[in-house]
Each structure stands twice: as C-alpha cells, then as structure tokens.
Amino acid sequence: MARALPSADLSPADLRQRVAASGLRGRGGGQFPVGQKWRAVALEEGRRLVVANGAEGEPGSIKDRYVMTTRASRVLQGLALAARAVGAAEAIVYLKGSFAAAAAALQAARAEWDFGALRFEVRLGEESYIVGEETALLESLEGRRAWPRPKPPYPAAVGYQGRPTLVQNVETLSHVPAAIADPEAFRAAPPTLVSLWGHVARPGVYEVRLGTPIARLIEEQGGGAPDGVALVFPAGPSAAPLTAEKLETPLDAEALHSAGSGLGTASLLVVGRSSDPFSVLDSLAAFFERESCGQCPPCTVGTATLHRIASAVAAGTARPKDRSDFGEAASFMKDHGYCAHCRTAAAAVGALLARATGPASPARACRPFDSDSPERRAIEAVAAGFRGA
Numbered sequence: 001m002a003r004a005l006p007s008a009d010l011s012p013a014d015l016r017q018r019v020a021a022s023g024l025r026g027r028g029g030g031q032f033p034v035g036q037k038w039r040a041v042a043l044e045e046g047r048r049l050v051v052a053n054g055a056e057g058e059p060g061s062i063k064d065r066y067v068m069t070t071r072a073s074r075v076l077q078g079l080a081l082a083a084r085a086v087g088a089a090e091a092i093v094y095l096k097g098s099f100a101a102a103a104a105a106l107q108a109a110r111a112e113w114d115f116g117a118l119r120f121e122v123r124l125g126e127e128s129y130i131v132g133e134e135t136a137l138l139e140s141l142e143g144r145r146a147w148p149r150p151k152p153p154y155p156a157a158v159g160y161q162g163r164p165t166l167v168q169n170v171e172t173l174s175h176v177p178a179a180i181a182d183p184e185a186f187r188a189a190p191p192t193l194v195s196l197w198g199h200v201a202r203p204g205v206y207e208v209r210l211g212t213p214i215a216r217l218i219e220e221q222g223g224g225a226p227d228g229v230a231l232v233f234p235a236g237p238s239a240a241p242l243t244a245e246k247l248e249t250p251l252d253a254e255a256l257h258s259a260g261s262g263l264g265t266a267s268l269l270v271v272g273r274s275s276d277p278f279s280v281l282d283s284l285a286a287f288f289e290r291e292s293c294g295q296c297p298p299c300t301v302g303t304a305t306l307h308r309i310a311s312a313v314a315a316g317t318a319r320p321k322d323r324s325d326f327g328e329a330a331s332f333m334k335d336h337g338y339c340a341h342c343r344t345a346a347a348a349v350g351a352l353l354a355r356a357t358g359p360a361s362p363a364r365a366c367r368p369f370d371s372d373s374p375e376r377r378a379i380e381a382v383a384a385g386f387r388g389a
C-alpha cells in the first residue's frame with residue numbers, strides 16, 4: 001500500500017516558510033534560494049505546475065543521475081512537497097533521452113507514495129548540452145528546439161505553455177524532505193553532492209557539507225591527487241579555476257565567488273601538475289564554441305573568437321594583437337546572450353588565459369572538456385555503475 005508523504009499535514013504556507021528557514025538553495029548551478037522561488041510561483045495566478053530538471057549535462061557532472069537512480073524516492077517526495085507548496089496539481093520530470101536507468105528508478109519509486117491528486121509524468125527529452133538551461137528545457141517540453149528564451153519573463157510567471165512554472169533541479173528536490181522536516185538542522189549543516197573528477201585517485205559522487213575545504217574534499221573523498229594539484233575547476237567549465245594556493249577555499253558559493261571562481265553544479269575537476277595548462281585552455285574554449293546553441297550572434301561569434309585565440313596561444317602562434325582582440329571580444333560577450341553561456345565563456349576562458357602564462361612545461365596534453373577525454377570517460381564510467389545501485 002502506498003505510504004502517506006512526510007509533512008503532508010503542513011499547509012502550503014508552512015511548507016514555504018520551512019523551506020525558506022532551512023536556507024536551501026538550488027543545486028542546479030544558480031544557488032537561488034528555494035524559498036524565494038516557491039513564493040514567486042505561489043503568488044502567480046493561473047494553473048501552476050512543477051518541472052523537475054533532470055537534464056544534467058555539465059561536463060563531469062553525474063550527481064543528478066546519482067540522485068535520480070539511488071534516491072528516486074526522495075526526489076519524488078521533494079517534487080510532491082514543492083507542488084503542494086506552490087499550489088500545483090501537475091508535475092513533469094524532464095530527463096535526457098539517454099537517462100533510461102534514472103527514468104526506470106523514478107517510475108519504480110512512484111508506486112511507493114500516495115501523491116493524492118498530483119498528476120505527474122516522466123519525460124525523456126533531447127541530448128543537447130543547452131537543454132539543461134531551464135527555459136531551453138521548457139521549449140523542448142513544448143516540442144520546439146531547445147533554445148533558451150530571453151528573460152524576463154521568468155518561468156515563475158511565464159513558463160510551460162505560458163503557465164506559472166516552478167523549474168527545480170532534481171538534487172535540490174531530493175534535499176527538500178530533510179529541509180522541511182528540520183529547517184534549523186539543515187541550515188546548520190547543509191548537505192550537497194559533488195561530482196569529483198579529473199586527476200584524483202577516486203573520481204565519483206560524494207555528499208559533503210557546504211563549507212568543506214576543497215583540499216579536504218580532494219584528500220578525504222577523492223583519495224588525493226597523485227600528481228599534485230595545479231588547478232581546480234569547482235564548477236567544471238562554468239567558472240574560473242582556482243590555483244593550488246587557494247585549495248583551502250570552502251566549497252561555498254560566496255567563498256568561491258570571493259576567490260574569483262564559483263560553485264555552479266559542483267562538478268569539481270582536478271587538474272594535475274604534469275598537465276599542460278595550454279591544452280586545458282584550448283579544450284575549455286572549444287567546449288564553449290561547440291555548445292553555443294547558435295541563437296545569439298555575440299555568443300556564436302564570440303566563442304569562436306575565444307577558441308581561435310586560445311588555440312593560437314596553445315600552439316605558440318598567437319600574435320601580440322590576439323590578446324587585445326581576446327579582451328575586446330570577452331568584454332562584449334559579458335553583456336550579451338539569452339542565457340549565461342556567453343558571459344560564462346568570456347569569464348572562464350579569460351581567467352584561465354590569465355593564469356596559463358609562461359612557457360608550457362614538458363607536460364602532458366590534457367583536454368578534460370572534450371567529450372571523449374580520459375577524464376570524462378572515467379567519471380561517466382562511475383555513472384554507468386548507478387544502473388545497478
């Protein structure tokens with residue numbers, strides 16, 4: 001017999017108040033306070049709905065697949081509580097088409113709980129990188145090409161089929177039951193999942209407290225970096241890397257921002273000391289050009305320009321003018337684009353270019369952001385193991 005949902009006796013207002021008190025923030029990259037998001041949707045008139053974003057695509061990130069396959073029941077409890085909190089009678093879980101194991105786990109978990117009148121479905125969608133952006137995901141759900149929408153309006157007001165829509169990452173939803181059950185305890189020690197990949201002994205997904213020093217995470221969870229640490233990208237490609245002197249920085253959005261980086265989806269890449277930083281630079285710039293969806297000229301032209309110059313720097317053929325051209329392109333890109341891809345490319349590639357100075361050491365080429373790199377293959381092999389989890 002299906003079980004009653006925990007906290008089902010709380011009113012929508014109580015649920016919103018408790019999630020706000022817990023301090024829970026989105027784990028999909030933006031760290032937006034969940035309480036504020038729920039309130040914004042609840043205040044809108046119309047047939048509200050909730051969309052769970054399971055279209056994980058950040059290079060190296062496997063934590064959403066982990067949570068959907070091994071904690072499916074928690075994801076669905078969080079989804080049902082979110083729907084109740086914002087007054088939605090309908091929910092959709094959107095996954096990439098290849099995430100069949102996660103879809104099966106979610107379907108199996110749905111039989112465990114009594115969702116009352118809430119209707120929900122699991123949809124397998126497209127494979128592109130950009131579909132993980134919330135408005136691109138909504139476009140895909142509506143049957144169009146997954147291109148991000150200009151904002152505002154935001155999905156809270158105008159989302160799926162023009163309706164007020166709460167789009168929430170699946171890991172975020174998995175934390176909701178604990179956040180609502182005991183907001184103070186959650187605020188005191190907020191858990192988060194990290195996809196740890198690259199040159200560590202044990203790549204994988206780990207649950208840690210926000211605020212854990214990155215050096216400790218690499219040592220205790222990752223088993224250390226056999227080659228030493230040259231760079232850490234705490235947000236995969238989506239923020240500037242930290243150099244080895246900043247490894248004591250806590251895994252925390254504000255602390256990382258102060259250190260000139262960011263948390264993103266906590267897809268934490270470690271680059272060892274014998275890696276050639278210029279090849280990392282070229283791989284990073286190639287990633288942004290490859291994954292630009294093609295909708296905004298400043299992004300398509302800008303990412304191609306950054307990649308051309310990064311390749312020339314990596315090959316040792318850059319002209320002095322290339323660095324000033326790079327600065328001009330990056331500066332223009334910062335204020336353009338319908339989504340964050342354009343400005344993130346400018347910030348992340350620009351920061352790595354600034355750090356990757358000096359002659360290339362007798363180092364190994366390292367292209368972690370290429371889709372078939374050894375680093376990507378190693379972490380994806382961990383994700384493949386979730387099937388039997």
Ligand code: SF4
Pocket residue numbers: 130147148291292293294295296297299300336337338339340341342
């Ligand atoms: S900024 Fe880039 S990725 Fe984002 S919508 Fe525009 S072209 Fe697409």
